[in-house]
Amino acid sequence: MEHPCPKCGESVEDGTPFCRHCRAPQIRVVLEPSLEPAVRVESPHDRPEVPSAAPLFVPEMPQSLGQKVDWAHGLPCAAMAGIASLFLSLVPYALFGPAFLLGGAFSVYLYRRRTKSNPSRGMGTRLGAASGGFGFLFSAVITVATVVYTPDKVREAMIAQLKAGHYDPEAVQRVMDIINTPDGLAAFVAFTLFIAALIFVIGASVGGAWYSAWVQKRTRQ
Secondary structure: OEEEOOOOOOEEEOOOOEOOOOOOEOOOOOOOOOOOOOOOOOOHHHOOOOOOOOOOOOOOOOHHHHOOOOHHHHHHHHHHHHHHHHHHOOOOOHHHOHHHHHHHHHHHHHHHHHHOOOOOHHHHHHHHHHHHHHHHHHHHHHHHHHHHHOHHHHHHHHHHHHHHOOOOHHHHHHHHHHHOOHHHHHHHHHHHHHHHHHHHHHHHHHHHHHHHHHHHHHHHO
């Protein structure tokens, strides 16, 4: 079979690569229709509307629990407040609680002035407990040193206190027998320090929490 040359129009046999008249190439490319359907570009408007998911609820942490004490400033304030509580304990009857309440409040006051912030109640509790711990540490060092170097004077002071009180004579005698032994004196002093630690730490933490709550209430007004 023949077909016309696309350049000169002369007849050219099928399969001939070049026209014998004008030497034009005779390669023809036949495009057959594709059997695959054309890919349709999907527009955003054609997409079905999917209901958006509900926003996830994340509970917020209360401010009193989320704040942390800057101990670089908190420890010096607690130490100074612990020393102040020891001096306040020299006031009659202040040793049984008021001195350490004021010491805890004073530690929060110093921390507030140094950091220019309003500590939360939890921060005040931790600052107060730290001040009570420092106060107990200072007093415990003095007490232990006194017991180690002058045990006889400590026994005499304890016995004098027991005799001055209106206690059962038999109970006083049993306590005196315990104190007169080195192990008994050490156990008695250890028990006394344990009770003192509870009074120091608990009293100071309550004072710090109370002062922090009072400051926050005053700043909201």
